[in-house]
Amino acid sequence: MKVLHVDTGKEWRGGQRQALLLHEGLLENGVESYLAGHNSGKLMKKCKRNYLEYSYKGEVNPVSIINLIKIIKHVKPDIVHSHDAHSLTPSLILKYLGFEYKLVHTRRVDFHIKNSLMSRWKYNNKNIDSLVAISEAVKNILISDGIKRPVEKIYSGLDRSSVVKLSDNKKKDLKRNLGINGSDFVIGSVGNFVPHKDFKTLIRAFKLVCDEKKNVKLLLVGEGKLLNDMKKLSKELDISGNVVFTGYAENIGELMNVLDLYAATSQEEGLNTSVIEAMMHGLPVVATKAGGLPELVKDEYNGYLCEVKDYKRIADRLIILLNDEEKIHRFSLNSFEISEKFKEANMVEKYRNLYHKILIA
Known part of the structure; x- marks a missing residue:
């Protein structure tokens, strides 16, 4: 199993920390994991193994799409895991362009989804193989916003x-x-x-x-x-x-x-x-x-x-x-x-099980 994590944040916040912990935890458990992060972000300085610089310019910007295509062709992942809303859009677009991988997205914020065609298209998209919320509160927000697909709950964890x-x-x-x-x-x-x-x-x-x-x-x-x-x-x-x-x-x-x-x-x-x-x-x-x-x-x-x-x-x-x-x-x-x-090991095991489940579905 080969997993590619994608995060577009320049800053070092909880989301970037969680993406890195999951990536490192998977590597320690024998999973071939790669992490693509913003080429001028703080995540790049903290990730020690299998880090790929992602030149991200915007969700639908051709540069973002082209650079993610290069990364996908290089890694050839079985699973792409997008860790923020901005990385979800190009990950979905590549599936429409014919790239074959299972797509997992983690929703980390309890903000309501914007009432726009783009947001509705993203979160109800049939090409998302698993949508994950980091808490019951986030899960409930997604459901109340009209997301009709099943939502998994996997708590964030720390080492x-x-x-x-x-x-x-x-x-x-x-x-x-x-x-x-x-x-x-x-x-x-x-x-x-x-x-x-x-x-x-x-x-x-x-x-x-x-x-x-x-x-x-x-x-x-x-x-x-x-x-x-x-x-x-x-x-x-x-x-x-x-x-x-x-x-x-x-x-x-x-x-x-x-x-x-x-x-x-x-x-x-x-x-x-x-x-x-x-x-x-x-x-x-x-x-x-x-x-x-x-x-x-x-x-x-x-x-x-x-x-x-x-x-x-x-x-x-x-x-x-x-x-x-x-x-x-x-x-x-x-x-x-x-x-x-809320130990990191619990989070890693639950994501690992989720990956296996969607690969054999």
């Missing part, structure tokens, strides 16, 4: 090797480098500063936390077009001294060591692998009920769930945890327990 345990001394050094005192209670969140991640709500909630508690810090990890706006907001709320913006960071696993709890205040969310990573580090999570987050966070078990944009309730739940060490300990153990369900 436990991403769990980095630092010694107390290294943890102290890392805190010092971040401007965090040893006595500070640290709330953290990782993600791109884009509208649907809604860091504005988290920062507003944290303002109320600061009004109640001293020695508390908010560590925000990521980059994006709204980063400067969020820095400005923290200054306007007079909490900039308590908010640490790291920008893009490679050492997410290390940074999890300085956190006492994790927050995710998205308005929309397919699943959220950063929350999974936080849970693998045994962190309680305060999250909104957006998308797939309730499939990770169980209210009053490993954290709290709040309505989207309800910064007052988010602040209240953060403060409850700040004041209850026993609850933090209990939620921490429960987070780690739930995270077992």
Whole structure:
């Protein structure tokens, strides 16, 4: 079995991380796997084996089509697995041009499908051999949007090797480098500063936390077009001294060591692998009920769930945890327990079984 993964993203986000983990997991399990990614993307720098540069210029751009044809002719895959909406279109077009392979597409976001002929054509297309959602929430969105074909659900997964345990001394050094005192209670969140991640709500909630508690810090990890706006907001709320913006960071696993709890205040969310990573580090999570987050966070078990944009309730739940060490300990153990369900090995095995199923169909 020969599998070609296609991803067009230039950035390094959850989708690119998942495509790479699946590719590497398949290789480790004896599957001949190749990964075609954007020729100027960050994925190219992280993939060590069987990486093919894809000159992508747009979904229906002739350059994109021609370059994918070259890759397909070189690899001769049994299965093409498109990992984002932009890679699905050229993968479908090549099937209409006579290329024979099974096509799998993974839908990672809980955005509604655009009400356009192109979107409807893509997702209801008979040439997709399997359509996969990364959570029940994403699956339900597809069904509610009128997708009539069967939708598989395969959760995203993470390798436990991403769990980095630092010694107390290294943890102290890392805190010092971040401007965090040893006595500070640290709330953290990782993600791109884009509208649907809604860091504005988290920062507003944290303002109320600061009004109640001293020695508390908010560590925000990521980059994006709204980063400067969020820095400005923290200054306007007079909490900039308590908010640490790291920008893009490679050492997410290390940074999890300085956190006492994790927050995710998205308005929309397919699943959220950063929350999974936080849970693998045994962190309680305060999250909104957006998308797939309730499939990770169980209210009053490993954290709290709040309505989207309800910064007052988010602040209240953060403060409850700040004041209850026993609850933090209990939620921490429960987070780690739930995270077992989202191991990379589970994801790889389910995709491998899916590939075999559609090849013999």
